[in-house]
Structures are given as C-alpha cells and as structure tokens.
Amino acid sequence: MKNREELTLGSLFYNTINNYLLWDSKFLKSFLPLMTKPGFLPKKFLQGKRLVYLHPAQFYLFVSVIFFFIFSFYIRETRASLDEAANKEINRFKDNDYSEIVEKIADTIKLDSVVKQNLKKQPKSRTASGTLFGTSYSYDEAVVDSLLNVGANQSVILKEMGMPEDAGYVKRKFYEQMLKFQKERGIGSMYQSITDTFPIAMFFLLPIFALLLKVFYFNKGKYAYHLVFSFYFFSFLFTVMAIDLGINRFYDISNWLDFFIFISTYFYLLIAIKRFYEQGWLLSFIKSSIITFIFMLFVIPSATLIITLVAFMLY
Incomplete structure (x- = not known):
C-alpha cells in the first residue's frame, strides 16, 4: 500500500489547474x-x-x-516588421553608383588597388547621426559597410565612426555596440532585447x-x-x-x-x-x-x- 500518491504529469497538471482555474480556487x-x-x-x-x-x-x-x-x-x-523594413532599406542602395566613397576610404587606410575594386561594390554615402545616452555620433554608414566588407581592423572602423582615441570603457562599448548594430542590421533584435x-x-x-x-x-x-x-x-x-x-x-x-x-x-x-x-x-x-x-x-x-x-x- 502506498503512503503517498504517485506523482505523474497528469496529477501535476490537475493540481495546477485546480489551484487557479476551478470554481473553488483562490484565484477565481x-x-x-x-x-x-x-x-x-x-x-x-x-x-x-x-x-x-x-x-x-x-x-x-x-x-x-x-x-x-x-x-x-x-x-x-x-x-519581423522592423527586420523587413531594414532589409528593404539595405536593398535600396544595392544598384547605386559606388565610386563616391572609394577615394575617401583609400586615403584613410592606404588601401591597395585590389581593395579599391572591392570598395566599388559598396553603396552610396548615407549618414547615421544623432545623440544616444549623452553620446553624439555622426558617420557615413556606407564607409563603415565598405570597411567591414574589405575586412578592415575594428579599431580603424571605430575611428571612422568618430570614436576618440582616448575613449573610456563606456564610450568604447557604445561605439562597439553601434558597429555591431550596423553589422547585423539588428533593428528587430535590438527591439527584442529592449522588450525582453x-x-x-x-x-x-x-x-x-x-x-x-x-x-x-x-x-x-x-x-x-x-x-x-x-x-x-x-x-x-x-x-x-x-x-x-x-x-x-x-x-x-x-x-x-x-x-x-x-x-x-x-x-x-x-x-x-x-x-x-x-x-x-x-x-x-x-x-x-x-x-x-x-x-x-x-x-x-x-x-x-x-x-x-x-x-x-x-x-
């Protein structure tokens, strides 16, 4: 003879329902x-x-x-809506004339001719600017995209984004997150992080x-x-x-x-x-x-x- 009722999935589910949803429950x-x-x-x-x-x-x-x-x-x-809108915005720049930003990037990091050819596959200039959490930012998104695609060092990219050389931990973290945000185009995932x-x-x-x-x-x-x-x-x-x-x-x-x-x-x-x-x-x-x-x-x-x-x- 069992002294205790055997615990099963059914009994556990029943007890949960009984505690909250039955008419004699405290919840109701x-x-x-x-x-x-x-x-x-x-x-x-x-x-x-x-x-x-x-x-x-x-x-x-x-x-x-x-x-x-x-x-x-x-x-x-x-x-899903935010990610779809972001993808449409990215695709909007795919077929543009890309020569405008080549020289600017080439002069910045002394790229060779092979890299210059890769840069020509990047979109037109488009500026990201604003103030977030007390930190102002303004940089050319197309330039950053170009540097990412040619495998430039992260420190070069962060400098192009406007991060000062003497930036402390918080400010450096801010620019790193901005870079990650642009790299992944994570508008939807950013929204998800906030709502979570x-x-x-x-x-x-x-x-x-x-x-x-x-x-x-x-x-x-x-x-x-x-x-x-x-x-x-x-x-x-x-x-x-x-x-x-x-x-x-x-x-x-x-x-x-x-x-x-x-x-x-x-x-x-x-x-x-x-x-x-x-x-x-x-x-x-x-x-x-x-x-x-x-x-x-x-x-x-x-x-x-x-x-x-x-x-x-x-x-």
Whole structure:
C-alpha cells in the first residue's frame, strides 16, 4: 500500500489547474473582487483573511506571466516588421553608383588597388547621426559597410565612426555596440532585447510605486502594507492589458475605446486608494493624481531610459 500518491504529469497538471482555474480556487475567488471592487483585496489581506484569497505576490506573478505571454506575439510580429523594413532599406542602395566613397576610404587606410575594386561594390554615402545616452555620433554608414566588407581592423572602423582615441570603457562599448548594430542590421533584435527587459523593469516599478504610496500615506502603515496594495493594483493593470491585447489580437478595438480603457485604470486607482486608505474623495483625488503624474512623467521614462541603455549595451 502506498503512503503517498504517485506523482505523474497528469496529477501535476490537475493540481495546477485546480489551484487557479476551478470554481473553488483562490484565484477565481480573488479575480472577481479584483476587477469589480477596487481596494477590497488588499484591505481583506491586511485584515488577516489570507486563506480565502490568492496571495498578492502569487496573483501578480500569475497575471504577469499571462500578460507577457500574450504580449510576446506582438513583440515577434513587430520584430519581423522592423527586420523587413531594414532589409528593404539595405536593398535600396544595392544598384547605386559606388565610386563616391572609394577615394575617401583609400586615403584613410592606404588601401591597395585590389581593395579599391572591392570598395566599388559598396553603396552610396548615407549618414547615421544623432545623440544616444549623452553620446553624439555622426558617420557615413556606407564607409563603415565598405570597411567591414574589405575586412578592415575594428579599431580603424571605430575611428571612422568618430570614436576618440582616448575613449573610456563606456564610450568604447557604445561605439562597439553601434558597429555591431550596423553589422547585423539588428533593428528587430535590438527591439527584442529592449522588450525582453520589460518583465524585469516591472519588478522595479512596482516597489517604486509602493514607495510613492508610502511617501503620501506615511502614517497609514509600514512599507509592506503599501506593497500589498501595489501587488493587487499592478495585477489589475496586467489583467486589463492582457484582456485588451487578447481582444485586439482577433478584433481591432477602436482607438477611443483603448483610450477609455487606459483612463479607466486611473479611476480604478482613485477608488482603490479612497477605500484602502479611508480618506475623503478630494484628498484621495489629489494624492492619486500626483502619484500618477510622478509615476507616468518621471518614474516610467527614467526606467525606460535605463532599460534601453542596458539592452543596448548587452545587445
């Protein structure tokens, strides 16, 4: 006689489904209040009723996995579109007159006649310029393509791209990544690298949001209390975005309805803050508006900049 039930793939799958999707599961008992009763779940959790409803961190993790699974389809499609556009741009230069840049490159690195013939197979001059992460760049993409095709040393190419000889580690890494980006024409893969960091960013944005709540409601409990509220609120946001993306996947929702859904998340936050922190409507409106303003205009752009920088350096 077996004292323990034998673990099989079927039983493991059943237990997972039972924990989240059956009618008596904590998830479904928590899902309806989350969507229809703003502030209800965090309040009940702090009141000690933690066996009936799903733990806020578990709820957040489960919903975020669903959201990023749906979001991944859009990422792949966008990456494919970007790569296709980049390839079209490259092919546009294939049949042009290439003699304009030969002498410039030949004089730069003293190329022989054989290399000059190879250079004549390269496209016309086209300039890449701009400022990224505080570093300005401006160089001729066609020249760099030519140097790559003739096997020029990387240091020569980086110099042609404008990297100073006394460049430090960060600046050198910047130019090396720019070179890699042009070599691979990795617009799509660069986009993929950035979007792959979104889940990590959310784990930083959530505690920052909780910190803002702590600042505005410093006498309403420990930081952990505000973190509980943030877990449930972000679970609501991910749920709304997952539903919106899922519907748009099969039926294109009008822009005004998408905007209405976006705005509705603020009113959800307002009601949730009013009920959870038990303050008047006017004070709740002022505080929730300021928190939203700071989060949208400062926290998210700063996080996006850091994410893009990290993704670019690791690309």
